[in-house]
Amino acid sequence: MDTRGHTRNRSGVRPTRPRSSTKGPLDADEGPLSSPLSPQAARFIASQQASPRTSASLTRSPAQSPAPSAPSVSSRDFSHLLRPEIFHQLTPISLPAPFRNPSKQPSPDTPIPELLAQGQFRAAAIASVQALTSSPVAATTAAAHPPVDPHDHARIFSLLYTRLSCLCLIDAVPLAAQEAKALQDLNQGFYLDPIDGSHLMPWELRVLAIRLQTLGFGDPRRAVMSYYDLAREARFEIGKAGKVHDNSAKELWKHRLAELGVKVAGALVEMEDLAGAANHLASLKDQSGDGRLAMSRALLWLHLGDVDAARWSVREGKADQTGERVVSALADMADGSYESALEKWTAMKDEMDENAADDEMVGVNLAVCLLYLGRMEEGRAILESLVNSGLASHTLLFNLSTMYELCTDRSKQLKLSLAERIADREASSHGWEKTNADFKL
Amino acid sequence: MSHQRYPSMDPVKEPHSVSLKVLRLSRPSLVTQHPLTNPLSTAAGARAQTVAASLAYQSRNTTSNPDPFLLTPILNLPPSFGSAYVGETFSCTLCANHEVPPDAPAAPEQADAARRPKKYIRDVRIEAEMKTPGSSTVQKLALGPEPAAAPAASAGDAEADGSKGTDLEPAATLQRIVNFDLKEEGNHVLAVTVSYYEATETSGRTRTFRKLYQFICKGSLIVRTKVGVLPAAAAEASGDEDKENRGDASEAGAKAKPSETTKPRPAWILEAQLENCSEDAMQLDRVGLDLEPGLRYRDANWMVSGSAKPVLHPGEVEQVCFVVELEDDDGQGGAAAVEESEDGRVIFGVLGIAWRTEMGNRGFLSTGKLGARITR
Numbered sequence A: 001m002d003t004r005g006h007t008r009n010r011s012g013v014r015p016t017r018p019r020s021s022t023k024g025p026l027d028a029d030e031g032p033l034s035s036p037l038s039p040q041a042a043r044f045i046a047s048q049q050a051s052p053r054t055s056a057s058l059t060r061s062p063a064q065s066p067a068p069s070a071p072s073v074s075s076r077d078f079s080h081l082l083r084p085e086i087f088h089q090l091t092p093i094s095l096p097a098p099f100r101n102p103s104k105q106p107s108p109d110t111p112i113p114e115l116l117a118q119g120q121f122r123a124a125a126i127a128s129v130q131a132l133t134s135s136p137v138a139a140t141t142a143a144a145h146p147p148v149d150p151h152d153h154a155r156i157f158s159l160l161y162t163r164l165s166c167l168c169l170i171d172a173v174p175l176a177a178q179e180a181k182a183l184q185d186l187n188q189g190f191y192l193d194p195i196d197g198s199h200l201m202p203w204e205l206r207v208l209a210i211r212l213q214t215l216g217f218g219d220p221r222r223a224v225m226s227y228y229d230l231a232r233e234a235r236f237e238i239g240k241a242g243k244v245h246d247n248s249a250k251e252l253w254k255h256r257l258a259e260l261g262v263k264v265a266g267a268l269v270e271m272e273d274l275a276g277a278a279n280h281l282a283s284l285k286d287q288s289g290d291g292r293l294a295m296s297r298a299l300l301w302l303h304l305g306d307v308d309a310a311r312w313s314v315r316e317g318k319a320d321q322t323g324e325r326v327v328s329a330l331a332d333m334a335d336g337s338y339e340s341a342l343e344k345w346t347a348m349k350d351e352m353d354e355n356a357a358d359d360e361m362v363g364v365n366l367a368v369c370l371l372y373l374g375r376m377e378e379g380r381a382i383l384e385s386l387v388n389s390g391l392a393s394h395t396l397l398f399n400l401s402t403m404y405e406l407c408t409d410r411s412k413q414l415k416l417s418l419a420e421r422i423a424d425r426e427a428s429s430h431g432w433e434k435t436n437a438d439f440k441l
Numbered sequence B: 001m002s003h004q005r006y007p008s009m010d011p012v013k014e015p016h017s018v019s020l021k022v023l024r025l026s027r028p029s030l031v032t033q034h035p036l037t038n039p040l041s042t043a044a045g046a047r048a049q050t051v052a053a054s055l056a057y058q059s060r061n062t063t064s065n066p067d068p069f070l071l072t073p074i075l076n077l078p079p080s081f082g083s084a085y086v087g088e089t090f091s092c093t094l095c096a097n098h099e100v101p102p103d104a105p106a107a108p109e110q111a112d113a114a115r116r117p118k119k120y121i122r123d124v125r126i127e128a129e130m131k132t133p134g135s136s137t138v139q140k141l142a143l144g145p146e147p148a149a150a151p152a153a154s155a156g157d158a159e160a161d162g163s164k165g166t167d168l169e170p171a172a173t174l175q176r177i178v179n180f181d182l183k184e185e186g187n188h189v190l191a192v193t194v195s196y197y198e199a200t201e202t203s204g205r206t207r208t209f210r211k212l213y214q215f216i217c218k219g220s221l222i223v224r225t226k227v228g229v230l231p232a233a234a235a236e237a238s239g240d241e242d243k244e245n246r247g248d249a250s251e252a253g254a255k256a257k258p259s260e261t262t263k264p265r266p267a268w269i270l271e272a273q274l275e276n277c278s279e280d281a282m283q284l285d286r287v288g289l290d291l292e293p294g295l296r297y298r299d300a301n302w303m304v305s306g307s308a309k310p311v312l313h314p315g316e317v318e319q320v321c322f323v324v325e326l327e328d329d330d331g332q333g334g335a336a337a338v339e340e341s342e343d344g345r346v347i348f349g350v351l352g353i354a355w356r357t358e359m360g361n362r363g364f365l366s367t368g369k370l371g372a373r374i375t376r
Helices: A040-051 A051-060 A112-117 A119-131 A139-144 A153-169 A171-181 A202-219 A221-245 A248-268 A274-283 A290-305 A307-313 A321-334 A338-354 A360-372 A374-386 A396-408 A413-421 B232-249 B258-262
Strands: B004-007 B019-026 B029-032 B071-076 B089-098 B120-131 B138-140 B167-168 B173-181 B186-198 B203-219 B221-229 B267-276 B284-289 B297-299 B317-326 B345-356 B360-364 B370-371
Touching: A112 A119, A112 A153, A119 A153, A153 A171, A153 A202, A171 A202, A171 B258, A202 A221, A202 A248, A202 B173, A221 A248, A248 A274, A248 A290, A290 A321, A290 B029, A290 B071, A307 A321, A321 A338, A321 A360, A321 B071, A338 A360, A360 A374, A360 A396, A360 B071, A360 B167, A374 B173, A374 B345, A396 A413, A396 B019, A396 B071, A396 B089, A396 B173, B019 B120, B019 B186, B019 B203, B089 B120, B089 B167, B089 B186, B089 B297, B120 B173, B221 B360, B221 B370, B232 B317, B267 B284, B267 B345, B284 B317, B284 B360, B297 B370
Parallel strands: none
Antiparallel strands: B004 B203, B019 B089, B029 B071, B089 B173, B120 B138, B120 B167, B120 B186, B186 B203, B221 B267, B267 B317, B284 B345, B297 B317, B345 B360, B345 B370
């Protein structure tokens, strides 16, 4: 994001910050009917403006009883989402050699759910496109990934979600952002059920597509606005479920609404409006009660540099005990008190080892802290032991590779042998493939 | 940070047995994540599971990950040099490593002694100097960590004392950290000299090399100040008000004396605009005056109004304001005398601005002496 263009005065208008209001659609407690427009009606109007082509079939209000002449959703043709030119070829150029070894690749007739369970996200992304574009390379793969029917919207959207999420998981977010553009306006009438006005896409796809389209179209504000659109819908659904006493649906939508609130904060952080994100997080209510929101606030304050506010965010049981201790150690590091942070990380690691808990973060942060104290060799040993115990997050590999760079002129060999060690592992749902960037290669 | 190897002062053409590696130690950063719902669990109505692979790190039986939030508590080492700004402390780690030739096994006891003479690296020393744009000489830098903090195990017989070198086993590292307060804009050069004694079974020699690392330090904050005279009536009113406030807190004997109300004491308004000219957001931490004797000031900013500390995004400006006045002189009841310069100016003192950036990184600047022409 180019921030240099924003030469803004404090008193001036901030173009990238969405207008705040005292009554936001993210406030679940508000009556769902206080909004003059139902989400369906709002979407309906939007669809009329956005795509006159499809609006002709939707001139009926969804609130009215379905007329027999209403076109069935099964007659709708989604073949424009299946065009092969939408999807990119995945090249293995960003992979270290050990991950390109053909013997390590899953067989092409492995079904997609199995690929996902094994963490073979690249293969799953390729397989879903073969099904979407009806371009299997062999008869066996055709059997495993049968071509999709252009009228079967449920399977199309499920495959699209698999494709886009797997691209994200293999660090190909820019490609996913380009491919998500093909969905165009997510609120257009074409994606709505003509009878009850509900959205045909699964919720997950809509949420993911918002982030990807934001990146694809290069408009950071888009994410915030679109999450608010979804939040309006979630509030409507909460009210609807409440009226018919459907408690599980109500809880589901409340959970989605709370998640959207946190996602808005993340979107604000990504557009570097940190003060706005802090204000927004402060306005959210912790409904889950597990202290995650307090933890989120503390991390944002740390990111912003306000260490006292971070400590304050998790005090007095606002976060659980783990959260409070983690924030306290991070705050010490932010203050430059690495000795005191080291004590805290060490104590947490020792306790975890006793209680059969595992937290990769504590080990990694302990090692980072040691480096800042001039004790890199101890830190490196801790990271090596984490790798040996089967962990392999991007951060763990990146930090270990950084230490390799510091401790020898021949770090490339160490990095390659690390890549080999990781590639030799059995694939698991945590993912198998790693990129050159993970090893700083 | 660009670096170059200094033309060798070493007559030996053989490659060095010790390498030097550096990393700027800006604060570590919080890693971001984009939690994704598992494609397998997208059945309608069910509360979806997060794919473990989309989280920043793995954990079992703990609750540290704030999923679905973007920021996570796991820390990344600095990925690059970044930008260096005036007012910040530059920290850098220097690592001298005993390089083992690629064809020799790492463990010396397994080495075929007949094939390659065993080398011992003794007495490794690191020295660092900084050349700043304003001075023609270099500044010698102190190397951390303190001897007490360095464990003996980290580098063999570790004596972190600057006067004594460290012996390095094969593939072992001597790590040091330097800190330097950046006060000037422009080109800085960090010069690092490594010396060591290279011994074989039969002979030995002292070898030295030097590496230069150049970086540019940029301005982070532009400060513009303006001083105005507070109108006499306003000064009187505010002075009284202030006295009342203080009267509550301190002794009751400090009641307003009649002589003071008839003779208003001079007061000035000091305004300052602080503009963030860096590329990162900063949060102002403390902004205050360090005044000459005989003067006091009242803050008229966020502390007084109880507002949050201002966050300045790149290019943004925050305006601050202080009321500067003469201090009470307890002995005579009148206003204290304040030193006046020859051209009739009164010198207030300096404005100090402390801020913090990502992960609590600190910055501090103070202005030159500020003052105003005295009005009679």
